[in-house]
Amino acid sequence: MLTNKNLFFLIIQAQIGIGILGLPYILYNHVQQDGWMSLLIAGVLAQGIIIILVALSRSSPKETFYELNHRLLGNFLAKIVNILYVLYFISFSMLLMILVTDVINTWILHQTPRWAIILMLLIATSYIAKEQIVTISRAFLFFSFLFIVLIFLLILVYPQDIHFGRLQPVGSNSFTDIVKASPDAFVSLIGFELILFIMPYIKNPKTSLKVLSFANLFSLTLYIFLFITCVISFSGVQFSLIHEPLLYLFRGMSFQFVERIDIIFLSFWIVPISTTLVIQLFNASLGVQNIFSFQRKKSVYILAIILLCLGLFPISFSMKESLSSIMIYLNIIFVFIFPALLLIIAKLKGIKG
Amino acid sequence: MKNTFQKITLLLFVFPLLTGCWDQKLIVDQEVMNGVSFDLQDEKVKSTIVVLNIIPKGTGIFDFQNQITSATGYSIEETYRELRTYYTGPLSASKSRIVLFGESFAKKNLNSYLDFFYRIPDPYLGSKVAIVKGAEASDIFSLEEIGTNPIALGLYEIIDASESNSIVPKGTLNTLFTYFNEPGKDFILPVLEQINGNIRVSGAGLISNNAYSGKMLPIKDCPLLLLLMDDYGELTDLESYLNDEKKLNNQFSYRVKKSKRKLDIKKDASGKPMVNIHLDLKVIIHQYPRTEKISSKQIKKLEETISRDLTKRSQSLMKKTQKANSDVLGIGRKIKETDPIAWKALDWRKTYPSIPINTKVDVTIEKTGILK
Amino acid sequence: MAESKNEFLSFDLTRNLKIIEDKMKQTADLKRRKLTFHGKAIILLYLDTIADKESIELHIISPINKQKSESIENTLDTKQFSIMTTYQDISDSLAEGNTILIMEDCNIAYSITTLSDEKRAINESLNEKVTMGSHDGFVENASTNISLLRKRLRTPELKVEYQTYGTETNVEVAICYLESKVDPTVLHSIKSRLEKIKNEDLINSRQIQEALEDYPYSPFPQSLRTERPDRAAFNLLNGNTVIFLEHEPSALITPISFYSFLRSPEDYNSRWFVNFFYYSLRLLAFILSVTLPAFYIAVNAYHSAILPVSTFYTLKLSVLNVPFHPFVEAVMMQIVLELLKEASVRLPSAVAQTIGTVGAIVIGSAIVQTNFISNTMVVVIAITAVSSFVIPIGEMSTTIRLMSFPLIFLAAMFGFIGIAFGLMVYTTHLVKLTSAGIAYVEAPKIFQSFLNKQPKNGKGQDTNAHE
Known part of the structure; x- marks a missing residue:
């Protein structure tokens, strides 16, 4: 059973991943130094959704989301919804894999073909995803060591050449602009939807809302800290040029023993990125298990093979761009709108946990 | 049986990986440039690079040798392509320690030339950058070594030392990238000079609008400028004359322990900014022309002397930067941050040389060394 | 012989003897001795090779010859004996080293314990040496070993259960635990696992280990084999179970956590910061x-x-003339190292030293001079080897040294990213493992274990070991 600690690490590992590399860049290009406000708004939005999701999952704490659908929507409709969810998770994983290989190809392994990286990624993640959720969460706890490393490295930026004034002027963008940028920030906070699928495994479901809120707060604080660190270290035009500000931040630092932390950091940051993929695979595999009544282990393998096949397709730059922009809306539909609807249905039907 | 099957499938997945090692760059094959210099020659860029070769001579004994090559072309990339052909392995800038600009090259818009270093992930951004005065930048490399260091590493050390001596602020290719794109803030680069076969940092070159203005501050003024910039190093030493008499052995020097800068920007009636800089220094006396007891009355007097001297000098320093149109203090940036509307109305490049800048330096002597 | 399996002794002495001898397959070391006791013929049967002849002489033959008492039971009162009625019991008892006494016109036999105690004296364990702490070690005798534990844990709570395994080996396995501390479900699972190998012939404790392990294919040992009674006693106190196999000079401790493999008993004998330092060093x-x-x-x-x-440049200089890929270099050097280690283990200690010298000086320096392997690689592999030898438990030491091979491969393929993936899988594997149903690697407990007072399962401060 998942203790509060396990749940916390599961959620932060699901939330923090590839997004952290590019998030400051996206925000800065929208609203410049006011990006942290967009982040805050996204955080509040995420908190609202967490409340909805927890309420929904609490309405029947012994069932996963897929089973809940069956009860609330009837078998036929539920099956369609479940398939859609599985497809959503697959496309999310797909986008993730594309982004990862992209970053790796530009920063470290320039010639390594995409399929090799994807293959590695899938072997490692499916090895983890096939385990039980408790094992996954305990492994994630160990991986969370990397967050400490990240925070430590970010603190090391401060003695460098920074200028706090770059945060000024505060609020130079209109409020609507700031709100408009928040969906981009919201994407990076995605991951807490996991709660819908692991409710039956949680030891004390009553505290889950608190744990989720803390996890969300942690991720949000980390993002804001990162964004502020980036703003104060990069000058305006420079910031708007750099795709992966986090890595560039580390590229500029050098120490006595290590000259290029960005390389080491990105190499090991693969781990938190993979954990996001693990969660997606886990969610999807539960769905496959539910729809086709396979063993979950087997469904993970099947999903991994599907993803590998998808990863072999050549993907153009424009396809990647359009996939990521579609994904923003899909996220909101699948993580926010649909569960909210379902909650209303559940309330109407008067189901209580 | 099932287990065997699983293992076989796993192996089938793993075997294709054996064809790999796509990105392998063995350390043996690497040729890394240690120093790069750029000069302008007949409206073309002349790049010169130094590659340090190590020659093993038995266990633990080795010799080094600089392989210096140059190429000219219309872009840095073009020269790089030519330079590559001189070397045995793939050439990378991942270990470059120093980037030198010839004086004429430095007067070009540096930002657009250095894009080569920033756009690809390989080059090392911790390299020091300097301007070479009086000769072509590539000539410096022909010195082969500085002290016991190979030339490129030696240059790095020299500039590093001048940074801790508060002659130039800490700067690398990375900080340059930041300042290139920072509106309302200019920077300074160390200027190197070759004197009798030795190289020294002879001053700080004022950069205006990403190009060298041609104006250089002498070493004795640099620490004060750095104090005004609030970006000083570990050792900040200054001198003044006793009783303002410029004669032999009449100088006393002091080390700045603590400095507090206040930068005030006001607007006059026409919306033109007025700048007040107040510098509050805590110093210790470092050297005094006479080995005698300095009374507290004398200390008061010294404090006044220093304050007066530094105020005067800082005034003229600011004038110099205005003449060079190099806003090293980042006054424009400050206006941009605190008063964005006013900033938009200003054409800073035109405004900066003409704005009034008042400086005031207050000095407190905290100690007189280990002697009273 | 199936028909005589549970056959009882008859009153006919010669028939009895014949059947017993048949049961013992006419083995040459079965000796018989004829005595008379109050006019009745008495036959003593024993296996010459394992029975203690002096004890037979002293405790059986001489009292009988003295004919002190009427009944045979009273005559034998100084010696422990039991009464046997079937041929099967008698032959089993003979095989265990007991002496069988059969009387004329009597359908019972007496089995007298006369097993010669040819045990090794209690010596210091060679494989787990400590500088501080007790210097006794387990021997090839379960009861001696248990006595070593009992000396440390003088409590009626210490419970020992004997079970006999294997149709041919008939070897005893002792399960020891502290009744008050042990988790009953864990104990139950251990017993039921052992039950499964009841009929296997046990020679090595590895067989027990395999039965106990949840993941026998994992490279990591999931039960700790120790030769030190203090370590065993310490683990007993933590509620773990200690299993002895007769004739095996070591105890198996289960369930065990991964961190225990990084612990030496002398840690608990040191000041806390020394303890902390050495533990960190091993991590x-x-x-x-x-x-x-x-x-x-x-x-x-x-x-x-x-x-x-x-x-x-230092690195470049050292690999400048080496013709091999670093991967090949590393594998070559690792193999050389393992060869040297293996060679020195098998040889008498005097020769082993020579091997060490040959390895260090001749191979080590010559291999660098001939430019087969770079200086740095030799240093790297040497550090690797030395660090693996720091791990107090030999099994784990070898495992982790071998665990570096897949990572070497991945590093040669993908660089750091390969290592990151490899470590990710390693961590998950370690986290997945359970030992008798208890998690093998727990989340690190930062401040608990280096304090000597309340060590919990030997766990301790951990800086996420595998990242």
């Missing part, structure tokens, strides 16, 4: 021996950009 050793060669290869083949310029 470091663990991380180093798994990752260092891989890290070196990744730097050498992919990421030389991370090296400071002076290190870069």
